[in-house]
Amino acid sequence: MEKGLHVWEVENGVKLVDPKRDALYNYDAAAQKAAAQAKPWAKDRNYFKHVRISAVALIKMMLHARSGGRLEIMGLMQGYVDGDTFIVTDAFRLPVEGTETRVNVQDEANEYIIEYLDLCRAQGKQENVVGWYHSHPGYGCWLSGIDVDTQSMQQQFQDPFLAVVIDPDRTVSAGKVEIGAFRTFPPGANGNGNGNGNGNGNGNGNGNGNGNGNGNGNPAGLGTGHQASNAERFQTVPLEKAEQFGAHANRYYSLEVSHFKSSLDAQLLESLWHKYWVQTLSQNPLLTNRDYGTKQMLDMSSKMGIVASNLTKSRGQQSFGSERSTGTTLDTAMDQSTNDVKLVASRDRTGLLASEIKAKIFNGLGTSRD
Structure with a gap:
């Protein structure tokens, strides 16, 4: 059983933080205020290059995405920034209406966000919202035109902000979380190929977020004329999504994704693994x-x-x-x-x-x- 847990952690790149200090969970309000005033990301459009997601946040997002089935889901991530890295410590789902191609946010969701964050701060949890996540059931981790517009708007009014995409279907097939993290370029700017990550699996890849594709950005090779990033070119996308795939690749770039766990997370994961190992072993x-x-x-x-x-x-x-x-x-x-x-x-x-x-x-x- 312990070996199976170790394999799962290796597949998804989950690393143990210092068990004595758990430094990534220590929120420094003064440092965050100083970073918000300096805004180094405003001077460099490729400033952010890495994302570290806690095991708890990863499991929450994955279970939420899986519960949506064929429908897209949406939620928000809490955390902070540390240099050129987003640290995601937690995530929560939103009460939104999803379809097979998009998620519609209503006033109810906005009220829920305000109330949830107020309750978090009342409990001593000071991390702010640093991004949003949604699912692409069966068609990979990339940003559609609507996703790009949503992320661009959030970066204009709520930066630093991050977009994460999860594919629950490919996660089940591959045995590891299919996840990608992205940021958009400022309006009027195009990608220059400095983005990192491959936008799938555990994010440890060598793709980039530029628009220097080969003009055949859809998987069927039908020559739609748009330019796809390397991260997108190596993904398998359904034919019905081929026209959207890569059409906006020069407007955003991908970040390298890794995961971490605290000493408490390690104990919880071990307990869960001992409880559900039979289900894990028997499923096909x-x-x-x-x-x-x-x-x-x-x-x-x-x-x-x-x-x-x-x-x-x-x-x-x-x-x-x-x-x-x-x-x-x-x-x-x-x-x-x-x-x-x-x-x-x-x-x-x-x-x-x-x-x-x-x-x-x-x-x-x-x-x-x-």
């Missing part, structure tokens, strides 16, 4: 997330159909001198589709292997042998 992501798997296969079928159709059309255009450009576009589309297929096949194979191993270990336990 292929069954738990089968609706998402079915959608992925249908989406890949549609993408391959489009690629095949474009291939047929290109053969009729070879005589008009466009053979090289058409061939390059089709090669890119086929490569992206092939990568999608390999990714899904790899996850399915891993799930089947895990089921076979558990069956061989546990089937027949307790039965008498003749």
Whole structure:
């Protein structure tokens, strides 16, 4: 059981803070006031480069995202800034109306935020709101046009502010939290490629937040003409989201995400692990997330159909001198589709292997042998 907990912590990059001091939980009001007055982020649009999220906040956000199912959810994060790093110590959900593509915030949510923060301060919890989070069920960690506008507005009036996106479906399939953290550039400015992080998994990657893509920003390689960041280019996005994916990539950049835990968190996580280890061991992501798997296969079928159709059309255009450009576009589309297929096949194979191993270990336990 302890080994399973250790594997989960390693997969999600959860590191133990000094067990004696738990320094990241010590809120310094004077330091925060000084930082707010200096505003170094106003002079450098790429000032913030890292995000550290507590294990408690990560679990809260993940459970909230998972509870929404196919609908998007939304909440806020509490914490503070330390140099070029956001420290997220806690998170809370908002009573909002979600759809499959967006979240609508009503007056009730604004009243809830004010009351919640007042109660937190009454209990001695002084951390301010440092960002918002929402879910993208099944279509990756990136910002849509609405997300970019929302984040840009918050940065204008409530900076420093952070946007976090979680994909609950891919989290279940991959076995680790699929999460991305982002900030937008000032209005009228475009990305210059200084952003860090890959916007997925545990955020420890090498992507950047620039707009220097290849003009084929959607996974189907259909040549929509927008420029996608490296972080987005390596994500598998459903065909229905292809037009939005990367369309605003030059307006924001991603931050490197890591996680931490306090000494108390370590005890709580260990207790939870001992309580739910049977459920963790017995669950099968292929069954738990089968609706998402079915959608992925249908989406890949549609993408391959489009690629095949474009291939047929290109053969009729070879005589008009466009053979090289058409061939390059089709090669890119086929490569992206092939990568999608390999990714899904790899996850399915891993799930089947895990089921076979558990069956061989546990089937027949307790039965008498003749």
